[in-house]
Amino acid sequence: MTLSNRFEYGSAFSRNIGWVSQAEQDRLRNARAAIAGLGGVGGSHLLTLARLGLANFNIADFDDFAVHNMNRQAGAFMPFMGQPKIDTMARLALDINPQADLRLFPAGIDEDNVDAFLQDADIYVDGLDFFALPARRMVFAKCREKRIPALTAAPLGMGVAFLYFSPTGMGFEDYFRVQGHEPLEQYARFIAGLSPAMVQRDYLVEPQAVNFNEKRGPSTVMACELCAGVMGASVLKLLLGRGSVRAAPWAMQYDAYHQTLKHTWRPFGNANPLQQLLLRFIRPVLRGDSRR
Numbered sequence: 001m002t003l004s005n006r007f008e009y010g011s012a013f014s015r016n017i018g019w020v021s022q023a024e025q026d027r028l029r030n031a032r033a034a035i036a037g038l039g040g041v042g043g044s045h046l047l048t049l050a051r052l053g054l055a056n057f058n059i060a061d062f063d064d065f066a067v068h069n070m071n072r073q074a075g076a077f078m079p080f081m082g083q084p085k086i087d088t089m090a091r092l093a094l095d096i097n098p099q100a101d102l103r104l105f106p107a108g109i110d111e112d113n114v115d116a117f118l119q120d121a122d123i124y125v126d127g128l129d130f131f132a133l134p135a136r137r138m139v140f141a142k143c144r145e146k147r148i149p150a151l152t153a154a155p156l157g158m159g160v161a162f163l164y165f166s167p168t169g170m171g172f173e174d175y176f177r178v179q180g181h182e183p184l185e186q187y188a189r190f191i192a193g194l195s196p197a198m199v200q201r202d203y204l205v206e207p208q209a210v211n212f213n214e215k216r217g218p219s220t221v222m223a224c225e226l227c228a229g230v231m232g233a234s235v236l237k238l239l240l241g242r243g244s245v246r247a248a249p250w251a252m253q254y255d256a257y258h259q260t261l262k263h264t265w266r267p268f269g270n271a272n273p274l275q276q277l278l279l280r281f282i283r284p285v286l287r288g289d290s291r292r
Contacts, residue, residue, distance in 0.1 A: 042127020157200030
């Protein structure tokens with residue numbers, strides 16, 4: 001390696017300066033982000049935040065890369081097939097910043113390790129699979145208990161749906177209101193809360209690709225990368241105190257296919273009358289009633 005190619009933090013992230021000050025870049029360097037899930041969105045979140053200059057991460061994932069990940073996941077390359085996502089993504093993050101401090105949780109997140117996973121975290125970045133709702137509820141509840149800002153950016157169609165849960169604002173459970181409901185109803189409520197505007201609903205050309213019983217659905221790389229961009233900007237604002245980020249019950253959805261941006265405000269979350277109407281549309285779709 002030549003002298004000019006040796007890693008030096010200030011040089012590596014010097015092109016951030018201008019959009020952030022040098023003092024702010026130093027603050028980003030010292031911040032710690034916890035990221036659960038390193039697949040479609042989580043892997044892109046990790047690499048985006050690493051390139052932003054964050055140098056401390058707690059990361060969790062128990063899955064291995066497979067060929068069906070190829071269309072969208074940041075670490076999905078043929079040489080990495082069959083390898084643990086957490087090991088691959090950790091290597092890629094260290095290839096960006098060899099000085100980064102990564103704490104790995106290769107078994108995923110559960111009640112036994114969630115406290116260790118969130119230890120020292122300044123912010124939580126949600127990258128869990130859509131269907132990992134029990135784990136997601138647990139992590140968001142812990143973030144609220146520990147007063148850690150918690151953010152989720154969901155890839156929907158060819159766009160992103162973004163929610164921020166402030167430690168002092170409306171909580172995850174109060175917004176989504178999934179407690180006590182059977183799994184299909186919980187998924188319906190999660191979709192309704194993520195995407196009150198439902199901008200993506202009219203260009204799903206193969207509805208049978210969505211199968212909640214088999215826990216699978218389509219996703220695009222455009223959506224995942226948009227999620228990472230929105231998440232990176234929001235993490236920057238929160239860590240640096242650079243203006244407000246609208247917290248739940250506010251939600252934001254940007255759809256690149258329609259080139260549409262929607263902000264929604266749903267007091268009482270899914271108990272809001274507008275959300276109840278939306279749920280009446282979503283439920284038969286989840287049950288497979290193609291007439292709806």
